[in-house]
Amino acid sequence: MTEGIKSNVQKLKAQKNAIILAHYYQRPEVQDIADVVGDSYYLSKVAKDCSQDIIVFCGVKFMAESAKILSPDKRVLLPAIDAGCPMAEMADAESVKAMRDKHPESKVVCYINSTAEVKAVSDVCCTSSNALKIIMGMDEEEIIFLPDKNLGNYMQKKLPHKKIILWDGFCITHKKVMPREITTAKELHPGIKVLAHPECEEEVLDLADFIGSTGEIINFATVNDNEKYLIVTEQGVLHELQKKNPGKKFYTPYGSMTCINMKKTRLEDVYDSLVNMRHEITIETEIRDRAYKALMNMHILGR
Template sequence: MAETAAILSPDKIVLLPEIKAGCPMADMATWEAVKKMKEELPQVVVVSYINTSAAVKSLSDYCCTSSNAVQIVQAISPEKDILFIPDQNLAQFTAQKTKRKIIPWTGYCPIHHSLSKEEVLQAKKNHPQALLLVHPECRPEVCTLADYIGSTKGIIDFASKSNHQEFIIGTEKGIIFPLLSKNPDKKFYWASERMVCPDMKLISLEKILYSLKELTPQVTVPAPLRKKSLQAINRMVEVI
């Protein structure tokens, strides 16, 4: 994400308060592996999720987010097959919504992929009045049980607009702050207590303060790579 900010704003300072705070899912798709797959499947259109490296974006035709993946795929010519990188669950969700042939990369988010159907069924049993809201990075068998499947923003908007008062949440636990600040009187339960991303939690307030004071560590993307990666991001922006 920091690289994406640097790609979009090369003249601005982009800080990543903890340089080790990466995304294990993004790391599951390397430039070398994607390049090899493209050589094996030269006819495919490559759609890469925003959680990919700048190098992988440079090999992609379109970028997408969990909010607009369906819209991006719908904008691609129906004759074309699509290689979707890196999240297999978002790929399957998008294929189901668009009825398109999508070749999924075999990556996954360790946090969302770890949520099991059994945990969700138990949470529903514990809170029978609650609606289940999950992120499309969750497994298909979990998504099937959901009342709503959407991005972080989608989940927050759904819970805020809904007349329901209780929700089971199936995404990373950091969502609780905006959920509660917008809905202080509603009740939120976790589909699983384990949905904490260790990488996201590496960013602390202390590290942010240090980073802002010292303007370090800075994230930059070399100009030739930036130019190539920007094309996929721009194509996404043209569609949405």
């Protein structure tokens, strides 16, 4: 049955001039059927530059919204329309405006894990892979960073000459990881390298050998010659890691780290979305135009 769905999706994709994009956190079978698999920054770049008429985004809502913002003339489909991001919902446009009023000399740097409305009241977006470069390249000494306080705090430690005003948001998947899980893994597997995403709590990051985005974690493990790695991010990334590194061993804290929203997309949803053009993303023109500037500033400053 799975092979039949895959075959039908491939046919539909060709007929409708569609491209399928999938985040590293998606189910393995969804990653396998995608034309492009990547982290948030890379997928946003592909969405901006691709020539296809239809983008099927296998991810969560803020990712599909970003694709629509960057490519307004394309039809963007989100196969699992209820795949949201709790972190993104922790910030709203009115609260961001109020924060700006309190800090009029600041610029707002908005993590891509945010709603279109929040992007629209921000100056520039960023991802975990380019946040450091973007903030370093800004003239302002005071930065409002939202919604992820852990990534913002990590940037503050890297850039002590800047004043970074943190939002009280977080990723519910990364927040669950406790320092004792890292120390236990090190005791069980002597010599293991700990690779962590900056959305983790500071106490966890302090125990890591490497901190980076999903794409950066994959690259590190691929070029490094260690045999064992503790991967402290959503377990979907293990699929790509194991494909690239069949001779290495990968573990996650307590055996798994799962984002339930990233796992909502099934092959059946991809097929249904394509065949019926279901769950199309729409954004009000005024919001899209303002959010577009913030996303384009990311691509300009993040080069």
